[in-house]
Amino acid sequence: MTTIPDVQRAWIAVRRGKPVKALVLQEEWPVMKKLKDGEILVKVEAAALNPVGWKMMRVLPNVLARRPHIAEHDFSGVVVDANDGNLNVGDNTGQGVLAQYITVNADQVAIRPANVTPTQAAGITLAALTAYQALVGVAKLKADQTVFINGGSTTVGAFAIQLAKIKGAKVIATASARNEAFVRKMGADEFIDYTKEPLVAFLTHNPPSTKYSVIFDAVGLVEPSLFTHSAKYLAPGGIFVSTGPLPHGWKDTWKMIRTIGAITTPSWLGNVNRRWALVAVKNAAEDLQEIQKLLANGSLLPIVDSVFAFEDALKAYDRILTTRAVGKVVVKVD
Template structure:
């Protein structure tokens, strides 16, 4: 069957809440000629990410590149391998990097997307489409935070804040697969899930501020790294870290981004910027602070695929919505209560 020339796609037209920004188009064009090293993927399922709705709300049209198809994670089937390592019919998963999304206007909330082959990996038969759809972006963020940003090694000890977030759940699994000791935080309702993923110790962050708990219950030995998967705007976990983070340890965060539009959230974000910029000799924190920034890396993506094939990494799906109900999926994601990925089924025939 020939590839259609048009498709259904959720397109961001203006800045604002997803309900204001997005429109489901039925006549969005499917890319024609492919550039070298690109593949055309028929998307079966996509996953929503916080960066998606945050960019909708924050970036003006000229910075966001609108109109463009939104979202990044996907699982699907190769439609055109374009003389790459892939061939038509290969089951795959991957992601469209934010920069590629803005440049090409290709996104994963569509029936087809052009993706660099380096951002695509074969989907092992051990995982289904829905679970595979949400792995690439959050999984790579976790993998690169652990090994490239924090430089962790087997046998070391890591604290993962936001253990029930998508990045946190993958970070727990990846760290355990590499022989690390994992302490993770979440609310009590997600304790079972966090422990199921492999956490050796659980901390309920709702009982008292994490920096106070860790200071009064210092780990032995101290953590070799802290992975803040929640993206805290409050700098306290970092500013008090010498009490529980080893001298050469690294604090890696997916933030700091305000989680609401309140003055206190923006003030906390400002305090974090000040804390990370102040040199040690002026009272700054004597620990490294790094912002996780996911990069397209074929070797890292293949490493995730291998962990999946070995049964050491699995997707965690919070909920699944049909493509027509993507806005309901965003509402779920924006509650900050989703444990795992919110998945949008693009192809209704896929189980």
């Protein structure tokens, strides 16, 4: 049986700022070994970084962020203790944080499929759930529909392309020209290079022959024009789904005010006559199990951009901060 230590190494968010200033590597962070009903203790194998992680570090003050705390959200690992009847010691799971051990609720993890490595598994949960719940849960995407995915080379966007194709939908996706091959490999039927011309101008000048049933903004645009002009390319009764506009700093305040106005102003006051919805990700066991099945049968492919050593987590953040990562940036823990 594995001996569980009292303390561990963990990357701790201690203040607001960029990761290099916000994070500290603690050598003796306590391991939470006392489990409540339904909890498990997992020894982490790999952890993945998420854009929301570093954005929250930069934006939220300590009180709202409840610092200090262990950084990040997604991991893969092995159960070393369990107070739950569904998972046992030795089971491979797929969610967590940047530390050697993590205590989580058993209903927030799933058994890792045998055809998925720990490194791949670390980067699946949050991004795949976001894409799945946006398209299946919020948009109710159907096989005969067309979906426009803004940010096809992001991890959320790449999962969304794959899930839309699994559903039988037609997919149009955006990315920069250097990522066109990747986006098409994920399954996109058509590709738009957003660097050549602003998207709104391109879609206005080149409206689709059949308007989109769904627009999924996997980037989380702060500026609202893609939505406010959407009557030109989004079908009546269609829906605009966003991962959530998240400002990078005070410079985006006015854009956020405009976005809030755009999504709250009714159409009879001149707003676009289209629905806007936010995908608020939930750790829904049934959704996680469905993603697990798609991974196990090979329909859904994990995407890893790069892998860093645990001590090099700040270098991993440097990589994700370039916004050029194609797939997940993963930190190898054990």
